[in-house]
Amino acid sequence: IDNNQPEIVKFFREQEFSVLIISTLKNCCDIVIAKNGKTAMIEIKDGPKKKLTPGETKFRDEWKGQWNLITSIKDATDILGYFE
Numbered sequence: 001i002d003n004n005q006p007e008i009v010k011f012f013r014e015q016e017f018s019v020l021i022i023s024t025l026k027n028c029c030d031i032v033i034a035k036n037g038k039t040a041m042i043e044i045k046d047g048p049k050k051k052l053t054p055g056e057t058k059f060r061d062e063w064k065g066q067w068n069l070i071t072s073i074k075d076a077t078d079i080l081g082y083f084e
Contacts, residue, residue, distance in 0.1 A: 002046035004072070005030060011076050017083075027055030029067070035083040040066035047071055 001023045012019050012033050023030040023044075030044040041063060043056055048071050052060065060067050068079050 001030065002044050002050075004046045005044045008042075008044055008070060008073065008076055011073050015080065027053075028059050029056065038066070038083050040068055040079070040082065043067070043069045045069060045071050 005021075005023065009019050009021065009031060012031075016035065018034045020032040021030070022028060022032060029041045031042045033040050033042055041059075043052065043060070045052075050071075052069075060069075066082065068075075070076050070079075
């Protein structure tokens with residue numbers, strides 16, 4: 001897992017999101033978050049220059065729901081509007 005994952009998971013839980021950590025799955029994403037009947041798949045990277053693996057890229061490209069790349073608490077804050 002990326003070094004910032006615990007901080008980002010904590011942030012979402014403090015915002016009353018359900019958080020499912022799935023970072024051990026291959027070719028997927030790191031966490032699933034949900035609030036107010038909406039769900040998003042979240043890929044966490046610990047810096048904007050970190051690249052997606054080929055499996056992560058394939059997952060992103062084929063996923064038909066909400067998917068976000070988050071590198072910081074600011075990124076996490078930026079997607080809160082989707083869940084209102």
